[in-house]
Amino acid sequence: MKPLIELTGVQKFYGDYHALRDIDLTINEGEFFSLLGPSGCGKTTLLRTIAGFEGVSEGSVMIGGKDMDGVSANLRPTNMVFQSYAIFPHLTVAENVAFGLRKRKDIAKSDRPAMVEDALKMVGLAGYGDRAAHALSGGQRQRVALARALILKPKVLLLDEPLSALDKKMREQMQVELIRLQRHVGITFILVTHDQEEALVMSDRIAVMFEGEIGQLDDPETLYRRPKSKRVAEFIGKMNFLPAEVTSASDVIALDVAGLGKCEVPQEQAPGGATVGSGVVGIRPESLGILFEGETTDRQLVDAVVDEVVYYGDMTYYDVRIAGVEEPITISMKNMIGRPVLDKDDQTQVIWDARALVVMP
Incomplete structure (x- = not known):
């Protein structure tokens, strides 16, 4: 141009x-x-x-x-x-x-x-x-x-x-x-x-x-x-923020993410740069999921408890609590025929994928 x-x-x-x-x-x-x-x-x-x-x-x-x-x-x-x-x-x-x-x-x-x-x-x-x-x-x-x-x-x-x-x-x-x-x-x-x-x-x-x-x-x-900072990420849509410890920041970034555990991501998932030490990881609500009864997944899982449910018709937003994280995280799920809407205090499992994480300073 x-x-x-x-x-x-x-x-x-x-x-x-x-x-x-x-x-x-x-x-x-x-x-x-x-x-x-x-x-x-x-x-x-x-x-x-x-x-x-x-x-x-x-x-x-x-x-x-x-x-x-x-x-x-x-x-x-x-x-x-x-x-x-x-x-x-x-x-x-x-x-x-x-x-x-x-x-x-x-x-x-x-x-x-x-x-x-x-x-x-x-x-x-x-x-x-x-x-x-x-x-x-x-x-x-x-x-x-x-x-x-x-x-x-x-x-x-x-x-x-x-x-x-x-x-x-x-x-x-x-x-x-x-x-x-x-x-x-x-x-x-x-x-x-x-x-x-x-x-x-x-x-x-x-x-x-x-x-x-x-x-x-x-x-x-x-x-x-790929927002470069927490400030941009907060302003553009909704995003969950989890404390993380960066243990290696070479070609591959090694992380220990609160509530999710250890994982590795490529440098492109840290658009604002990454250094060894304390940091923040962002993940969008639609990049997380809930494993409903009868469903299977090949992605990673973590146990959770439903803290709040907000029903929008086509979508349901869940605030869930996972061990090791002080604040609830938000998950958005498409409502589908045959898929139930969970209630507050229900036990569930959260689906997550390291490819959806964004590492921030």
Whole structure:
């Protein structure tokens, strides 16, 4: 992929507050890229520095090989969809979409209606041009905001938590629509979100941010399966953490894991590095299992007692206690016909596999 946006040594201060800390980042042409992190981590500030709404205290922002220092937001090849959508309620849908064309002297007025209709068709609102903007649903207003941004054909579309105001079902539907739209138009999308699932579903790559820094930058599968730190692992989905003693950290890492015992894993299962001494091992709930009556397994087993049961219909989450571990560990199991749901205090056995372990500092 060809780099489109390059940030080098970007720092941002608000007085004594250090909002962005030495950010080095490259985003490619045609990429769906996400900035993910908790509130106050700097992800929206970083997006606004790319857009030109915020200047940088130090460092550089390059877009398309050109330094953006001193280039105002309206002259950058970017457009932004805000969290609030910023739809003008007194205008029609078509007037909202055409709003950005008003100052474009290179586009004839006679060409604008066709451009508006093409933009509305692109976002699934063909025929809505005469509709009053204030009469639209939340999902429709979001589509209007997208059409208004895309009609100017930017190189980069910046999305500042655009789905946060929608209900769960509409949010999931719009996630799929945004993926399809990005593939159709082929331009770079940069999404800011605090929703881990949203970022995992939609992104080619994700930068996880904490306190103005990038904690890890990877594709969704690597982030989920091989987090480099406990902090990243805690933020991306659910994970169990078990104390462990690293007894050897050569080509193969030898471990003694609390509750599970001794095992060996390859270096790739320690993406953040491993050293001899005390450490932590992470394992996802779906990587563990429960051995039900009549079932067999060739994986390792450990005795356990059910501490809590949470039934979700398609899934059941079990908190179980195993000897040698202070806190219960969580296991997620797919509910299947003929498979019972265990009760609190039931005796059982937990299935585990060393290939699912992630060793962390």
